[in-house]
Amino acid sequence: MAEARQYGDLATQLVTESRRSTATDTLLKYNDSLIRSILREQRQLEQVLQNALSDLTDPEFDGNNPSLLIYQTAILRNKRCLLAYHSHRLDRLRDLYWGSGGALPHILNDQDIRSKLSPHEVDFLKEYNSSVMDFRGEFSDELDITASITQPPKDLHVLVRVVRDCGVIQTELGTIDFKKGQRFMVRRADIEHLVVQGYLEEV
Known part of the structure; x- marks a missing residue:
C-alpha cells in the first residue's frame, strides 16, 4: 500500500532542503525532480478546485464547501515555497558571483558548481554578469565595482x-x-x- 501523503508535503521538503543548504553554507544540486512533482501537484490541486467550483452552479448546492478554502490554501502555500526556494538559490548564486570577484568563466568552468545548476540558473548568471559588466563599463575609470571592499587598501x-x-x-x-x-x-x-x-x- 502506497504511503499516504498530504498536500504540501513536497513543498515542505523543498523548504527543508533550502534550510539545510543555509546551515551547511553550501549550494546543493537543483532538485529538478522535486520541483516537477510539486508542479504536478499544483495542476492536480487546480483541477480539484475547478471541479469544486463547478458545484457552485448546482441549484441544490447550499453554499457550504470548506474544501475550497483547503485547496486554495494548499495552492498558495506551494507557490510560496517554490518562490522561496528559487529566491534562496538566486541569492546564493549572487553571493558566489561576487565571492569570485565577478569571474563568470571561473564559476561556470568549475564542474562541481556547474553540475549543481539548472539551465535556467546558468542563463541567470550569464545575464547577471552581462548587466554587471554594462554597469561597470560606465565607471571603469573611477571605480571597479567587482573589487573587494572588505578592508580599505593601505597602498596603491x-x-x-x-x-x-x-x-x-x-x-x-x-x-x-x-x-x-x-x-x-x-x-x-x-x-x-x-x-x-x-x-x-x-x-
Whole structure:
C-alpha cells in the first residue's frame, strides 16, 4: 500500500532542503525532480478546485464547501515555497558571483558548481554578469565595482606572488604574463579580482 501523503508535503521538503543548504553554507544540486512533482501537484490541486467550483452552479448546492478554502490554501502555500526556494538559490548564486570577484568563466568552468545548476540558473548568471559588466563599463575609470571592499587598501601598489597561471593581463604598467611562482609589484586595482579568484596572493 502506497504511503499516504498530504498536500504540501513536497513543498515542505523543498523548504527543508533550502534550510539545510543555509546551515551547511553550501549550494546543493537543483532538485529538478522535486520541483516537477510539486508542479504536478499544483495542476492536480487546480483541477480539484475547478471541479469544486463547478458545484457552485448546482441549484441544490447550499453554499457550504470548506474544501475550497483547503485547496486554495494548499495552492498558495506551494507557490510560496517554490518562490522561496528559487529566491534562496538566486541569492546564493549572487553571493558566489561576487565571492569570485565577478569571474563568470571561473564559476561556470568549475564542474562541481556547474553540475549543481539548472539551465535556467546558468542563463541567470550569464545575464547577471552581462548587466554587471554594462554597469561597470560606465565607471571603469573611477571605480571597479567587482573589487573587494572588505578592508580599505593601505597602498596603491601591492607585491603579489602567482599561485596559478592566469595568462597575460592588461594592467596600468602594461601587459603582464602571470606565471606560477613569479612575483610582481602591481597596482592593487588591476589585480584584486585575481587575488579573490585565487590566482594571486599578497606577499
